[in-house]
Amino acid sequence: MSLIELKNICKSYPLGDGELPILKNINLQIKNGEFVAIMGPSGSGKSTLMNILGCLDKPSSGQYLLDHKNIESLSSDELADIRNQMIGFVFQGFNLLSRTSAVENVELPMVYSGVDKTERRRKAEKALIDVGLKERMYHQPNQLSGGQQQRVAIARAIVNEAPIIFADEPTGNLDTKMSVEIMHLFQQLNRDLKRTIILVTHEEDIARFADRIIHIVDGEISIDEKVMH
Amino acid sequence: MKKHSIDISVIFNIAIRAIKANKMRSILTSLGIIIGVAAVIVMLAIGNGAQKSIQNEMKSMGANIMMIRSGVATSGGVRGGFGSQPTMKLSDGNAIEEKISKIKSAAPVLSEGAQIIYANTNWSTNITGTDNRYFEIKEWAIDYGRSFVETDVKNATKVAILGQTVVNELFGDVDPLNRTIRIKGVPFVVIGVLEKRGENGMGQDQDDAVFIPISTAQKKLMGVSFPDQVHMVMLQAIDSQSTYTSQDEIRALLRQRHNLGANKDDDFIIMNLTQMMEMMENSTKIMTILLGSIASISLLVGGIGIMNIMLVSVTERTREIGIRMAIGARSWDIRRQFLMESLVLSFIGGLIGVIIGIIGSFIISASGAMTTELSLFYVILPFSFSGLVGLFFGYFPAYKASLLNPINALRYE
Ligand SMILES: Nc1ncnc2c1ncn2[C@@H]1O[C@H](COP(=O)(O)OP(=O)(O)O)[C@@H](O)[C@H]1O
Ligand SMILES: [Mg+2]
Numbered sequence: 001m002s003l004i005e006l007k008n009i010c011k012s013y014p015l016g017d018g019e020l021p022i023l024k025n026i027n028l029q030i031k032n033g034e035f036v037a038i039m040g041p042s043g044s045g046k047s048t049l050m051n052i053l054g055c056l057d058k059p060s061s062g063q064y065l066l067d068h069k070n071i072e073s074l075s076s077d078e079l080a081d082i083r084n085q086m087i088g089f090v091f092q093g094f095n096l097l098s099r100t101s102a103v104e105n106v107e108l109p110m111v112y113s114g115v116d117k118t119e120r121r122r123k124a125e126k127a128l129i130d131v132g133l134k135e136r137m138y139h140q141p142n143q144l145s146g147g148q149q150q151r152v153a154i155a156r157a158i159v160n161e162a163p164i165i166f167a168d169e170p171t172g173n174l175d176t177k178m179s180v181e182i183m184h185l186f187q188q189l190n191r192d193l194k195r196t197i198i199l200v201t202h203e204e205d206i207a208r209f210a211d212r213i214i215h216i217v218d219g220e221i222s223i224d225e226k227v228m229h
Numbered sequence: 230m231k232k233h234s235i236d237i238s239v240i241f242n243i244a245i246r247a248i249k250a251n252k253m254r255s256i257l258t259s260l261g262i263i264i265g266v267a268a269v270i271v272m273l274a275i276g277n278g279a280q281k282s283i284q285n286e287m288k289s290m291g292a293n294i295m296m297i298r299s300g301v302a303t304s305g306g307v308r309g310g311f312g313s314q315p316t317m318k319l320s321d322g323n324a325i326e327e328k329i330s331k332i333k334s335a336a337p338v339l340s341e342g343a344q345i346i347y348a349n350t351n352w353s354t355n356i357t358g359t360d361n362r363y364f365e366i367k368e369w370a371i372d373y374g375r376s377f378v379e380t381d382v383k384n385a386t387k388v389a390i391l392g393q394t395v396v397n398e399l400f401g402d403v404d405p406l407n408r409t410i411r412i413k414g415v416p417f418v419v420i421g422v423l424e425k426r427g428e429n430g431m432g433q434d435q436d437d438a439v440f441i442p443i444s445t446a447q448k449k450l451m452g453v454s455f456p457d458q459v460h461m462v463m464l465q466a467i468d469s470q471s472t473y474t475s476q477d478e479i480r481a482l483l484r485q486r487h488n489l490g491a492n493k494d495d496d497f498i499i500m501n502l503t504q505m506m507e508m509m510e511n512s513t514k515i516m517t518i519l520l521g522s523i524a525s526i527s528l529l530v531g532g533i534g535i536m537n538i539m540l541v542s543v544t545e546r547t548r549e550i551g552i553r554m555a556i557g558a559r560s561w562d563i564r565r566q567f568l569m570e571s572l573v574l575s576f577i578g579g580l581i582g583v584i585i586g587i588i589g590s591f592i593i594s595a596s597g598a599m600t601t602e603l604s605l606f607y608v609i610l611p612f613s614f615s616g617l618v619g620l621f622f623g624y625f626p627a628y629k630a631s632l633l634n635p636i637n638a639l640r641y642e
Contacts, residue, residue, distance in 0.1 A: 056635045084556065
């Protein structure tokens, strides 16, 4: 059973009088519980693909079934609900709210799903403990290192028990040691919490942490390989 | 998928945090609302105060009084008034008193402001030419000395009766009786001093006045357009009912005396106390509305300030909006976050404005410049108006924020 199914997905951006195709006829299936890396050189269309998968953007043509639901027919508010309930994002630039403590940042998805205050705090604290930030819960982002900020972002992505985590170059702003720690954390979330993880990266070393690597070149899937650990 | 209900307190906290993050900017933004609300409250209090004064003034005058002035009455109220063509005569008043049984007494009034001098002291006050009927109608007794006698009026003698304030200013401890004062250079002998009356309902000192015989005023002191001219006739009816029922008779008599043909308008205005009060209340009501509207404009300008700063805030926080959208905020969640922020901004401004407005009204009242009268309604009105302004001018920036595309918002530098 596929959690994610892409059929002939194309995406192009307007360029001058015509169109610039970025994604060309992408067909892809991802099952529940997989840890997939989407790998390719810069500008190959990885982020564009991830934005479509993450319901932040819509394809120009083709069909996207998320949990057997056709995304095309949904309104922007329905997409917001899907992002809230089914998807957690981790970005290269962390994208935490400034002047807002770690625990409040982690509470944010639950604010929009209407979880009550005490429950919100309890779950947020638990998520921060899960990512190893027990001691830093009430720090603000500017008081945390890059690795710690990314852990807060991961806690925010898992707190609402969303089954899918999308991570776009999550180690792009981190040094090697921290990158490895973050990748181990993803492996752990995949293994222990059974989260489906879709990782976007241009680095072979990082992609190797996943169980499957989908290579993208020029907006097309070139190789889809299993990783032997 | 279930739709969540977000705590309003969460949104409120976000708004407070955003406002606190830019304290100075928030205060400057609210300044327009602060000034607007304070101005509206003060203006309404002044208008309200003026209305109250008029009511007090009228109450103190006695219910049976009527006035006839030169002028043209129109259906919309009173036009002309003091500046219009003079038409009333002393003999008009006498004829009314004589022929109309419902009228007990008719006092002529011809008055102007002038400077008076005693020895080397001078004082500016109001000079009224009249006769004893004036004091009778006003129930105003002589404190010492005498009132006018028949020969004073008949011979236009240069005698004067003074109010207490004039006595204090010109004579101090000196006995004013039989002393000579000069009014516009003309010598007058002081024959009497009136009892102290104090301020009237509008805060005017009634004792700051000088009275001379009507004939002297007409012939020797004031410029008149025709020999027997008066500015006004003050009437006393036999009862308050008659101040209404006598008006038709008076009108008929005056139209006949002024030779007005059937197609001519009245060249005089008859008003009883209630009508005078209504007229003055109307004009203060118009004043209140005018002042209030002018003040409301500053409230609107304040609203534009809020819109301006909210647009800045939305742009500054584009990335935050993108994060919130990616995490699952619906467009309405974003919209009401910014609406709440502008609402809080305008309510804070409104609250400070209310405080300043109330204090301002008290200061104006205490300084004696004007009477002010605060009412709960006139405080709540501008306060809630400020909230409305916040909602109205906050809506567009909030709407703009909610329409952002999450990807573009997340990419915003
Ligand atoms: N909104 C857009 N308008 C026009 N071109 C875009 C837009 N977003 C991305 N692109 C272009 O699409 C291509 C792929 O971008 P992206 O998916 O971000 O690549 P990657 O993440 O693989 O580096 C790039 O050439 C980029 O310039
Ligand atoms: Mg990218």
